[in-house]
Amino acid sequence: MAHEQHNYLNHQKGIWSWLTTLDHKRIGIMYFVAIMSFFFLGGVFALLVRAELFTPGKTLFSADVYNRMMTYHGAIMVFMVIVPGIPAIFGNFVLPIMIGAKDVAFPRLNLMSWYMLMIGAAITGSTLFLENVDTGWTFYTPYSSIKTGLGVIPMVLGVFIIGFSSILTGLNFIVTTHKLRAPGMTMNRIPLMVWALYSTAILQVLATPVLAITLLLLIAEKTLGVGIFDPQLGGDPVLFQHFFWFYSHPAVYIMILPAMGVISELVATYSRKVIFGYTAIAYSSLAIAGVSFLVWGHHMFVSGQSEFAGILFSFITMLVGVPTAIKLFNWIATMYKGSIRLDAPMLFAIGFMFLFTIGGLTGVYLASTGMDVHFHDTYFVVAHFHYVMVGGTLMALMGALIYWFPKVTGKIYSDLTGRISWVFIFSGFNVTFFPQFILGNMGMPRRYYDYLPTFTELNQMSTFGSWLIGTGFLIGLFGVIYALLKGKEAGNNPFGGKTLEWTIPSPPPHENFESTPVLTGGPYEYR
Amino acid sequence: MNWFSLITATSFMPVPATKESGDVDSLYIFLLVSGLISFIILIGGMVIFIFKYRRKTEDQKSAYITHNTLAEFLWSFIPFVIMMIIFAWGWSVFHDLRRVGEKGDVEVHVTARQWAWTFKYANDIEINSPSDKKLVENDPDSTLLKPEIVVVPVGKTIRFILTSDDVLHSFYVPAFRNKMDAVPGRRTTFTFTPIEKGDFTVFCTEYCGTKHSNMMATIRVVDGEQFAAWQAEKIAGMAGANNKGPAERGEALFKGSLGCSGCHSIDGSRIVGPTFKGLYGNKRDFADGSSVTADDAYIKQSILVPTAKIVAGFPPAMSSFQGRIKEDEIKDIIEFIKTLK
Numbered sequence: 001m002a003h004e005q006h007n008y009l010n011h012q013k014g015i016w017s018w019l020t021t022l023d024h025k026r027i028g029i030m031y032f033v034a035i036m037s038f039f040f041l042g043g044v045f046a047l048l049v050r051a052e053l054f055t056p057g058k059t060l061f062s063a064d065v066y067n068r069m070m071t072y073h074g075a076i077m078v079f080m081v082i083v084p085g086i087p088a089i090f091g092n093f094v095l096p097i098m099i100g101a102k103d104v105a106f107p108r109l110n111l112m113s114w115y116m117l118m119i120g121a122a123i124t125g126s127t128l129f130l131e132n133v134d135t136g137w138t139f140y141t142p143y144s145s146i147k148t149g150l151g152v153i154p155m156v157l158g159v160f161i162i163g164f165s166s167i168l169t170g171l172n173f174i175v176t177t178h179k180l181r182a183p184g185m186t187m188n189r190i191p192l193m194v195w196a197l198y199s200t201a202i203l204q205v206l207a208t209p210v211l212a213i214t215l216l217l218l219i220a221e222k223t224l225g226v227g228i229f230d231p232q233l234g235g236d237p238v239l240f241q242h243f244f245w246f247y248s249h250p251a252v253y254i255m256i257l258p259a260m261g262v263i264s265e266l267v268a269t270y271s272r273k274v275i276f277g278y279t280a281i282a283y284s285s286l287a288i289a290g291v292s293f294l295v296w297g298h299h300m301f302v303s304g305q306s307e308f309a310g311i312l313f314s315f316i317t318m319l320v321g322v323p324t325a326i327k328l329f330n331w332i333a334t335m336y337k338g339s340i341r342l343d344a345p346m347l348f349a350i351g352f353m354f355l356f357t358i359g360g361l362t363g364v365y366l367a368s369t370g371m372d373v374h375f376h377d378t379y380f381v382v383a384h385f386h387y388v389m390v391g392g393t394l395m396a397l398m399g400a401l402i403y404w405f406p407k408v409t410g411k412i413y414s415d416l417t418g419r420i421s422w423v424f425i426f427s428g429f430n431v432t433f434f435p436q437f438i439l440g441n442m443g444m445p446r447r448y449y450d451y452l453p454t455f456t457e458l459n460q461m462s463t464f465g466s467w468l469i470g471t472g473f474l475i476g477l478f479g480v481i482y483a484l485l486k487g488k489e490a491g492n493n494p495f496g497g498k499t500l501e502w503t504i505p506s507p508p509p510h511e512n513f514e515s516t517p518v519l520t521g522g523p524y525e526y527r
Numbered sequence: 528m529n530w531f532s533l534i535t536a537t538s539f540m541p542v543p544a545t546k547e548s549g550d551v552d553s554l555y556i557f558l559l560v561s562g563l564i565s566f567i568i569l570i571g572g573m574v575i576f577i578f579k580y581r582r583k584t585e586d587q588k589s590a591y592i593t594h595n596t597l598a599e600f601l602w603s604f605i606p607f608v609i610m611m612i613i614f615a616w617g618w619s620v621f622h623d624l625r626r627v628g629e630k631g632d633v634e635v636h637v638t639a640r641q642w643a644w645t646f647k648y649a650n651d652i653e654i655n656s657p658s659d660k661k662l663v664e665n666d667p668d669s670t671l672l673k674p675e676i677v678v679v680p681v682g683k684t685i686r687f688i689l690t691s692d693d694v695l696h697s698f699y700v701p702a703f704r705n706k707m708d709a710v711p712g713r714r715t716t717f718t719f720t721p722i723e724k725g726d727f728t729v730f731c732t733e734y735c736g737t738k739h740s741n742m743m744a745t746i747r748v749v750d751g752e753q754f755a756a757w758q759a760e761k762i763a764g765m766a767g768a769n770n771k772g773p774a775e776r777g778e779a780l781f782k783g784s785l786g787c788s789g790c791h792s793i794d795g796s797r798i799v800g801p802t803f804k805g806l807y808g809n810k811r812d813f814a815d816g817s818s819v820t821a822d823d824a825y826i827k828q829s830i831l832v833p834t835a836k837i838v839a840g841f842p843p844a845m846s847s848f849q850g851r852i853k854e855d856e857i858k859d860i861i862e863f864i865k866t867l868k
């Protein structure tokens with residue numbers, strides 16, 4: 001190439017320049033590499049867990065090994081993949097550009113968040129070699145505090161540090177959104193992706209400290225014998241559940257709100273249409289963030305909490321269902337009279353809506369107390385949360401990857417590869433998780449190493465589906481490598497996006513904008 | 528049963544075996560149908576739009592519609608109303624499942640423990656489940672143990688009063704559509720009125736460690752006379768047990784109410800804790816490098832203060848039996864261990 005353009009990728013050279021970079025775009029890429037490695041690990045555990053369940057009785061491992069794999073799968077996926085995933089990777093990359101800023105408000109803090117994630121992950125991961133943990137990702141007491149090994153301590157210490165990474169990222173995004181918007185970009189003109197990241201950030205900052213304190217209390221009990229959760233020491237085992245879900249319920253929205261942001265962008269761009277009900281989508285994110293603090297007790301309908309508490313939590317949970325439904329209606333209304341192209345990212349957006357609708361509707365079953373009593377802690381719940389979180393977040397992650405890939409790398413991700421990957425992931429998902437709803441109906445509890453022979457066929461179907469999903473993600477990975485090596489040059493705006501990142505070169509220059517953009521209208525003005 | 532509930536709720540769920548479970552199934556049918564309709568509206572609409580508004584030419588324009596207040600109000604308000612119905616219905620069903628404080632015609636104290644249930648009737652009849660026999664005999668890899676049978680009379684209100692000796696467990700009977708956690712240090716209740724006779728499986732649904740999936744029992748619902756006959760037979764059996772020798776009493780404790788067999792084998796195989804085969808009179812090596820010959824004092828200490836000496840290669844997972852075991856019961860257990868050569 002005769003004339004090489006100056007951009008953030010060739011701005012500085014060498015591995016050291018990456019490890020000390022303060023550029024939000026490079027940090028986004030570093031998150032991508034790290035989180036995808038965790039995802040790979042979590043995925044391998046998932047495939048092993050499903051493989052063990054292929055037949056009743058012992059298939060490959062002992063019960064102990066199974067319980068550990070199930071724990072690592074859950075903990076890695078939740079704390080190290082889905083929670084940081086979209087905000088840390090794509091939020092970092094696009095948020096400042098989307099609001100017309102040069103970088104996030106605190107670039108050093110941003111780099112530090114990445115290091116916190118790495119340190120936390122290293123400590124958590126070290127337990128794989130030191131002493132495996134078998135508590136499940138929820139670490140319920142008193143099992144975690146008195147009945148299992150000391151590996152729990154480094155494990156939750158790692159999660160604690162990862163939590164700080166999350167808090168710092170959230171803080172950074174809040175300040176960036178408030179302070180660094182380009183002239184003319186009022187709060188009612190920021191792209192919906194930014195609204196989603198902003199609501200997520202609020203949750204991260206407010207909810208994560210509760211998890212941190214809870215985990216410290218658990219460590220205190222386990223090492224010093226302070227009686228907080230352990231009834232033998234005069235503690236209350238159910239208290240842990242209250243604390244844990246006070247974080248972890250909002251956390252499920254930390255996982256899904258950014259995905260919803262991605263979907264809003266994809267639906268607008270690939271329908272080439274102004275988003276329907278911008279205000280409703282934007283403010284429903286805030287509403288979800290707010291109300292989700294008040295519903296934690298719906299994980300505890302059968303924990304021995306009072307009947308009244310159960311009813312109250314059921315009521316408030318129903319209220320979260322409403323803004324969630326509003327979002328779905330808005331996306332679909334955006335497609336009405338649109339000019340729709342079914343490129344791979346749009347397929348992922350559609351897949352998201354399909355899976356998320358099933359996940360959301362089954363959430364209503366679970367929110368209804370009388371029904372949840374039957375389904376709680378069965379495979380029905382496993383199916384529900386995989387449909388919403390994994391179907392939701394991972395579909396959005398894949399869509400986001402292919403959509404922003406040209407912007408990030410300057411190369412086009414092969415649409416065909418994206419579509420093939422989609423076929424495998426989408427069909428694999430349904431083959432894996434739909435049978436689990438039926439298993440839940442039949443009464444198969446979750447976290448089971450062995451099961452009655454009557455559950456066999458459905459479990460085999462589910463295991464078969466997991467191979468399809470695995471294949472789909474491998475194809476997706478192949479697409480990344482292929483595009484990096486052989487991808488076509490992208491140009492500034494290959495998909496006709498309207499938000500600010502499409503106005504600058506791909507890959508973007510070191511400081512994003514040559515001159516500060518000035519906004520005169522909303523983000524999706526397709527006329 | 529009409530065709531409708533056949534293809535929906537009851538086609539996958541176990542037969543509804545209690546008075547309350549029929550109500551749960553009605554709620555389930557409503558949820559399924561309303562959910563299916565919502566799904567068809569949402570996803571059906573989406574699919575129609577995808578085909579109808581597919582971009583056909585590169586410069587195809589879209590309509591400029593920013594919002595529609597009436598549509599938005601309707602699609603917020605209608606789901607809200609439906610969800611309130613589901614909430615209220617769920618509440619009324621929940622109330623019937625809970626029945627906190629209501630006394631049962633038959634009351635049974637249920638104690639959960641890693642990884643077994645003990646059912647104790649008012650007249651001291653005691654059932655420990657699961658047994659130490661394999662549930663699926665033709666599958667050598669199966670780890671499930673055969674559940675013991677707990678008998679209750681049909682048509683009566685049964686109250687199980689749950690607690691746990693160690694960690695959280697949860698008492699779940701799919702055919703009853705009911706479950707309740709067993710919490711250490713607390714009492715919770717599980718109340719039901721069986722209307723179907725037959726055998727119903729109990730699972731543990733709160734993750735409780737290695738053999739969580741193994742923690743089963745069977746509730747057998749029979750008519751009043753059969754229940755009385757079963758009780759009489761059990762009571763006669765208890766009288767017989769008192770005439771047994773110490774080693775036999777020890778064996779009953781070992782496999783039964785104390786649940787030692789959950790963690791310790793007697794045939795040399797390794798479960799959670801060390802096997803008792805060949806324990807008595809032989810040398811034990813401890814994690815701290817010391818060792819002793821297993822005698823009465825050592826076994827007694829291991830039961831009362833399990834953390835005092837940890838056998839090398841095993842986790843300190845056992846909790847103390849202090850307060851749960853009597854002095855002569857310890858003697859019986861030791862007699863039993865002596866027989867395991």
Ligand code: HEM
Nearest residue numbers: 252256298299317321360363364366367376377385388389
């Ligand atoms: C925004 C998308 C959602 C996400 C990411 C999500 C995620 C989750 C997760 C991770 C769990 C399982 C936690 C565990 O025990 O491991 C769960 C359970 C639950 N979800 Fe959702 N959910 C979503 C939507 C909904 C909706 C819309 C409702 C109700 C209107 C709902 C109601 C429930 C209830 C009641 C439970 C507890 C079920 C039980 O354990 O018995 N969820 N959800």
Ligand SMILES: [Cu+2]
Nearest residue numbers: 696731735742
């Ligand atoms: Cu249990």
